[in-house]
Amino acid sequence: MKKLINHPDYVVQEMIEGMALAHPQIIRKLNDTNILVRTDLNNAKVALVSGGGSGHEPAHGGFVGTGMLDAAVAGEVFTSPTPDQILEAIKAVDRGKGVLLIIKNYSGDVMNFEMAMELAEAEGILVEKVVVDDDVAVKNSTYTVGRRGIAGTIFVHKIAGALAEQGASLDEVKQIADRVILQTKSMGMALSSCIIPAVGKPGFELPEDEMEMGMGIHGEPGIERKKVVSADEVASVLVSHLQKEMPLAANDRVAVMVNGLGATPMMELYIVSRKVSQLLQESKIQVHRTFVGEYMTSLEMAGCSVTFLKLDNVLAELLDQPAQTIAW
């Protein structure tokens, strides 16, 4: 394991310190925590808090700032943050208009955020939550935990953040977040796994000629292991999975995200996004905007995910609002 770190036990703390030191205009770190909050907390508005395990940078600290999140709580690598930390974040950014928690759908995240929510409510803070479950690689079943939350979460941050910035109520912000969640589907694939610093070995091993379709962003195994195919085929498979779950018709409008998982060169992301663009063009689907880059990573995993967000005028307008964050 080769990593530019000092000690596996301090990676999260030092990263958060590094982020706060690098961008004092945008964020600051709450003392003795791994919480980043935006510097401009003057505006009385609904506050947005998200977070989760670390290792997905720039998510979520990179999306804290005007027009997006008010705070991001970072847990240990791939480990949900604890309720006390989440509670502190809630208290730090609540300005009396209520707080929306944006949670990715993992048991750990859901439980810890719910516990924090209970604690905050006990202190008289108005709190709501939404749970993002955009990963279509996982079957949707009411009997189990449902789907995972992956890169589509960033669209929720952006759109809910824009509406909150405009002064909407907690209910309205929660509603729009839920609408985005409903219209957002993602799926990923990996060429290689990633290494949790404290573990020191990869989550799974992939032979030199194989790839993993639909793996999770924590190195969880995927739905299928296949021989490596071309970028065009990868794009086609991912798009067809998304289309199956959220059929898009001619003239439908979407935002597209081709998200790098950490080690994939931008060259490759654009080769994938080229095919995605072409497929959408062929189906006469209107692409409102395409985002290509690293938004929700998995440490040094090689691979990508594709996200479609089906837009209406309201969502499109909010998506286009400016935001001052590190990574949007």
Next chain:
Amino acid sequence: MKKLINHPDYVVQEMIEGMALAHPQIIRKLNDTNILVRTDLNNAKVALVSGGGSGHEPAHGGFVGTGMLDAAVAGEVFTSPTPDQILEAIKAVDRGKGVLLIIKNYSGDVMNFEMAMELAEAEGILVEKVVVDDDVAVKNSTYTVGRRGIAGTIFVHKIAGALAEQGASLDEVKQIADRVILQTKSMGMALSSCIIPAVGKPGFELPEDEMEMGMGIHGEPGIERKKVVSADEVASVLVSHLQKEMPLAANDRVAVMVNGLGATPMMELYIVSRKVSQLLQESKIQVHRTFVGEYMTSLEMAGCSVTFLKLDNVLAELLDQPAQTIAW
């Protein structure tokens, strides 16, 4: 070699197509070339053209747009583009106020851009050039070719681009670019090498416990191979090399870039940037802004570079001007 590509021979073309398809608001591709030009060419102003071998994305196409470059010419992977392509870019963006070529200091780039410059001048176009040589890992000697151009190039794009946008003359834009070059120093290190798609094997092999200091961004060997040390030590070594070449005193003002080479997780970049911030703080050097992320990569190389740009009021003000590009 695992890559998300279709065929090694088409990676550059398909990437450029992908970029143009993804961001039609910002850039378009000139037919039958690998040239990206900005869409808003109305404003009569000095035009900025840069480029070089591919594999350094988002450089340079990611920096085309209002307030930065007017065109970027992409050569094959790690291979300077050819004079005919550069000439086409010059002709596409010249609006009668002259064109500045921003060249990284590699024999191939310098010669091909110079040839294009001669061809353009023969066609009556006013052309000037600047050559970026920020890499302090290489000794500065008038007997040889001098230093390489690496991540600091992006500061040249940004500041010269901002001045050009304000309507400055070709001379003025060239002068400020040269000033930025003089005040910009960078140095990098790698934990792993990268693979040119058409070659299929890494430029150098690094044992599991070694790193390469001062390697080039094309997989060129570095100045020293060492046992892997901590992120803090890496940051200290890089900073001390920069400080030796461009001593900074208390109250000097700098912009800092901690640039990922392709495969390094953002977590690690921020752990490095934390130490860089701390070192500058200790020396009471004012950090105007810190940029952490991927600006000038080397395909899937793991590692980073650190760049210091010494600022005065003029440079700081131009650096802060808005720019509409994919990657700034």
Next chain:
Amino acid sequence: MIQVEHVVKWIQLTHQKIVATKDKLTELDQAIGDGDHGINLARGLDAAIQNLSPDESKEDLGEVFQKIGMALIAKVGGASGALYGSAFVHMAKVCKGKKLISLAELAQVIEAGAMGIKARGRAEVGDKTMLDIWQPLADYLNEHIEKVSWEKVQQFLFEQMEKTKELVAKKGRAAFLESRSIGHLDPGAVSSTYLFIALCETLDRGE
């Protein structure tokens, strides 16, 4: 009878076991989860034992369980932090004010822990989670309240643990794998097994 010093020893012994088997837990979690279970628990238990006052005899069982629960909630993170934490907090409630509990009461305490896990995780027995250790153990102790052989309990625990191998995960990260979760032990069930093996060993040495 079980008193505070037993609980302290129990958690110290658990800590030792988890630290010693961290890599194994990691591997189990890598197979059907994300690989952090061992690390998280080791870190959290370390905090829990640091937290226990050296003069624990002043405190009652409720206070001690509460302390352990809060330490786990604040330091483990992930699913198991919330769940183990909730378990101990629920255990604390039924021990409120008590300095001593009987074996029959112990069964109820563990039953309360299982309820905590169920309430927090919305899991049922058979979902391939740590609950598949907690609930059966509570039931077993309730049944054998008259005379317990701690060795037999250990054997029972290992049997329950092995049974998770054949289950399809319905809760937690492993649930995303659906039927591909079959054939793997549930990491949380394994760590819970160690937890209660440590309890058996503690009590075996003398209640």
Next chain:
Amino acid sequence: MIQVEHVVKWIQLTHQKIVATKDKLTELDQAIGDGDHGINLARGLDAAIQNLSPDESKEDLGEVFQKIGMALIAKVGGASGALYGSAFVHMAKVCKGKKLISLAELAQVIEAGAMGIKARGRAEVGDKTMLDIWQPLADYLNEHIEKVSWEKVQQFLFEQMEKTKELVAKKGRAAFLESRSIGHLDPGAVSSTYLFIALCETLDRGE
């Protein structure tokens, strides 16, 4: 006498040799450069031979060299594209309008190519570049104008090529390595050696 068909054969043969040794050139370039030399040349020479009209007898040597030079400039890229291209364009200039040249004139043509490289690359002999093949070869041919043994020329070329091993690179990417460039052949010198070996073989078969 040397005429257009010799040049066409020469470049075709060079193309074959470069394609066959692409991996070797890549490895040499990886050692002290960036590893693209073989790929770039193979691509550029491919374009160059495509570009040569099938009915090349209508054209003079100047036109053919110019075509080759332009193809190399437009398709090789990097340092060697500019340099080989400049060499051939300079060679074209001294052949303008000629359908035939003598051996003595060939020496001057190669000399002109060397001047092209010098002018474009600002390199001197001894800088560990392709010039360390071109200039010595031009000198050698000038000296042996009376009677040339193509076999001896080949031997001479290989000797010159080997000599680049001991030089410190002063130009091109390898120059960044300074003294660490010692011990490695210069990739451009090696490809230039192949270029002229192909010339020797072409002319050996019959001027």
